[in-house]
Amino acid sequence: MIGGFLLLIYRSKVKDLTGDIGFAEKYLGVGGTWTFYILLGIGFFIFGLMWMTGTFQSGFESFLGSFF
Numbered sequence: 001m002i003g004g005f006l007l008l009i010y011r012s013k014v015k016d017l018t019g020d021i022g023f024a025e026k027y028l029g030v031g032g033t034w035t036f037y038i039l040l041g042i043g044f045f046i047f048g049l050m051w052m053t054g055t056f057q058s059g060f061e062s063f064l065g066s067f068f
Contacts, residue, residue: 004044
């Protein structure tokens with residue numbers, strides 16, 4: 001959760017460090033790198049929240065538990 005939150009806050013510094021992301025600009029349009037970082041930050045935050053509450057583990061086990 002913390003990583004996703006920090007990515008949302010410091011996305012401008014991360015973009016300055018990495019530059020434009022080609023596939024994000026191609027598929028998400030103009031400003032796609034900014035959109036990609038926002039979506040990635042939100043995804044990390046939700047994943048962290050799910051991991052912390054145990055929702056991810058129970059969902060993973062019920063969905064793919066028969067394979068492992």
